[in-house]
Amino acid sequence: MSIFSSIRNVIARNVMPRVFLNWSDPDVLFRKRVEKEEVRQKEGRPHEVFYFHELSDPYSHITAQLIRNFKAEYAADLVPLVVGEPPSKTVHEPSMYRKYCLTDAIRIAPFYGLEFPINQLPNDKIISLAQRILCDLKKDEFISCIADISTLVWSDNEAALKALINEKTLSEESALSVISKNEEKRTEVEAYMGSTFSYEGELYWGVDRLDHLEDRLKDLGLKKSIETTYISERKKTNAVDIPTQSNLKLEFYPSLNSPYTSISLERIKGLKEKYPIEIVTKPVLPMLMRNMTIPSYKGKYIFKDSAREARKYGVPFGKVMSPLGKPAERAYSLFPWVDEQGQGFEYICKLMISSFRKAEDIGNNTYLKALIEDLGLKWAEAKKHLDTGNWKEVLEENRLIMYEGYSWGVPSFRLVGGGDTFTTWGQDRIWLIEEEIINRLNK
Numbered sequence: 001m002s003i004f005s006s007i008r009n010v011i012a013r014n015v016m017p018r019v020f021l022n023w024s025d026p027d028v029l030f031r032k033r034v035e036k037e038e039v040r041q042k043e044g045r046p047h048e049v050f051y052f053h054e055l056s057d058p059y060s061h062i063t064a065q066l067i068r069n070f071k072a073e074y075a076a077d078l079v080p081l082v083v084g085e086p087p088s089k090t091v092h093e094p095s096m097y098r099k100y101c102l103t104d105a106i107r108i109a110p111f112y113g114l115e116f117p118i119n120q121l122p123n124d125k126i127i128s129l130a131q132r133i134l135c136d137l138k139k140d141e142f143i144s145c146i147a148d149i150s151t152l153v154w155s156d157n158e159a160a161l162k163a164l165i166n167e168k169t170l171s172e173e174s175a176l177s178v179i180s181k182n183e184e185k186r187t188e189v190e191a192y193m194g195s196t197f198s199y200e201g202e203l204y205w206g207v208d209r210l211d212h213l214e215d216r217l218k219d220l221g222l223k224k225s226i227e228t229t230y231i232s233e234r235k236k237t238n239a240v241d242i243p244t245q246s247n248l249k250l251e252f253y254p255s256l257n258s259p260y261t262s263i264s265l266e267r268i269k270g271l272k273e274k275y276p277i278e279i280v281t282k283p284v285l286p287m288l289m290r291n292m293t294i295p296s297y298k299g300k301y302i303f304k305d306s307a308r309e310a311r312k313y314g315v316p317f318g319k320v321m322s323p324l325g326k327p328a329e330r331a332y333s334l335f336p337w338v339d340e341q342g343q344g345f346e347y348i349c350k351l352m353i354s355s356f357r358k359a360e361d362i363g364n365n366t367y368l369k370a371l372i373e374d375l376g377l378k379w380a381e382a383k384k385h386l387d388t389g390n391w392k393e394v395l396e397e398n399r400l401i402m403y404e405g406y407s408w409g410v411p412s413f414r415l416v417g418g419g420d421t422f423t424t425w426g427q428d429r430i431w432l433i434e435e436e437i438i439n440r441l442n443k
Contacts, residue, residue: 017320017359023300024307024318036200037220047076047199047222049213052083052186053134053146054194055127055153058105058116059206063195064150065114066207069231071143074214075222076199080142081182082134082175083194090192090298092287093408100406100425107424108432111234112207117155126153128172129161135178136170190297203301207232208428212308234431239275239438246417246441248277250433253402253412254348256328257286259306261411262356263315264427265349268411271430275437281344282398283335284410288324290399309427319359323351327363330387334368336394337385343375350374418443 022028040047051067054060071078091097102121109116130153134142152160170178189198197204197213204213210232217223252268254261272279287294294302310317323331331351338347350371354360361367365386372382402412405423413433415422418440424432 020303020320021318023304024310024320026307026311029308032201033216040200047217047220049074049076049078049217050185050189050198051078051080052182052191052194052196052198053080054083054085055130055134055150056085056122057194058102058121058154059193059195061116061150061154062105062109062112062114062207063210064146066112066210066231067143067146070210073224073231074217075224076217077139078143079139080146081185082131082179083182083186084179086192086194087295089293089295092292093403096403096406096408103406104424104429108207108429111236111432111435112232113235115151117151120156122153122156126156126158126161128175129158129165131179132170132172132175133161133164135175136168190301192295192298202304205301205305209305212312236431237435237438240442242275242438242441244276246276248275248415248417248437248440249280250277250437251280251282251401251414251416252345253282253284253398253407253410253414254352255284255286255410256323256331256348256351256355256362257288258352258410259303259317259320259356260309260427262352263306263310263313263317264411264430265352266315267313267427267430269349271434271437275434275441277437279345281339281348282401283332283348283395284399284402285332285395286324286328287409289328316357318357320356321359321361323355323362327361330363330368332391332395333388334372334382334385334391336391337382338372338375338377341375341377343377346375347371415440 051063053064067078067080085091088094098121102119106116106119130149134146134149137145149161149164186192186196189203191198191203193205195206197210199213199216202216204210211230214223214230214232218228250268250271268279271277307317335344335347338344351362354362354367354371362371368382368386369379372379401414402408402423405412405414405421405425407423407425409425411427412423412425413429415433415436422433422436
């Protein structure tokens with residue numbers, strides 16, 4: 001680790017806790033919402049919800065099929081904007097990213113009652129045709145036909161798209177000019193991905209976060225019907241005749257610096273309590289300790305998003321002391337031995353609760369000694385492994401296994417047994433893991 005990385009980590013541990021607490025404080029959030037509404041009313045602006053649609057993004061295709069319902073249900077001015085691919089600095093491992101997103105979108109679409117035509121990414125020619133058509137449409141026209149246009153794109157129906165082109169359709173150059181302006185708006189609101197909604201200072205990425213936007217609009221009295229259901233409601237499978245034993249193993253890939261991992265712990269424990277599965281914990285290094293960088297606006301979004309997801313699931317979050325650097329290394333050095341004692345999962349959970357809910361320094365001896373003893377283990381034995389380098393090979397092997405499923409971020413999961421290995425990524429997909437567990441146990 002370079003001296004600059006070390007300095008950055010020290011700053012993160014000592015300066016950022018107050019910033020994080022401010023970002024996660026619900027009172028601050030709701031006060032800012034009130035302020036935003038007061039400014040909007042003073043300026044005489046309507047309730048404008050901006051939606052950024054990326055034609056090559058699988059998640060945008062899913063969202064496209066919900067747009068008309070959204071417009072029908074909420075008295076907000078929906079402003080759809082076609083954008084290109086996200087800034088390269090926001091996408092790590094781009095080759096894996098596209099493959100994973102397509103697989104993931106195809107998996108989740110049926111649970112929303114939606115369709116995904118084919119298992120391949122659209123080519124540049126198809127994208128260009130659709131961009132020319134969509135960039136020339138007025139808002140209401142866009143909303144009316146985006147699902148159909150997107151389906152043509154993802155069905156590889158070049159002939160049908162060409163049939164929609166006429167002498168009044170924008171040229172490719174003109175469409176790219178419109179897209180460039182739209183991307184300026186995307187940058188202005190600090191969005192970076194397709195399938196993202198923006199309303200008065202907050203971002204809502206894809207179908208997974210549409211419920212948060214719906215809740216906000218409901219609070220403003222903008223829902224047209226009295227029904228409380230969400231347009232992003234997801235179907236659930238009921239477990240039937242669950243056996244008392246199985247050969248299923250759920251591999252859990254956390255990192256000690258992941259906000260999203262920290263809010264997933266209770267739900268992962270819940271899977272173990274509900275189903276006859278074994279949890280196998282395989283930690284990896286944080287991205288920032290793997291020489292990856294995250295733009296500040298993306299880091300800000302991740303943290304704020306983690307905070308609202310934590311509120312949704314009723315778990316504490318926000319009192320943070322980053323473990324980046326030496327604290328993480330010291331904690332990781334004990335993991336292989338702790339895991340051999342059968343306490344790997346609990347050890348990681350306690351470390352993350354300390355870092356993201358209690359703002360405790362997990363790197364000092366006093367803390368680690370107390371934690372080891374709290375797990376019912378002997379500090380005299382654990383201390384023999386502290387600050388050794390054996391853990392590095394273990395974590396790197398875990399990373400390589402994780403990458404086999406085109407997953408590079410955490411928390412990642414691999415379900416092994418009862419069929420082909422099933423890999424998915426993110427606390428957003430714990431429900432999908434549960435669906436797959438049920439599917440395999442019901443066979």
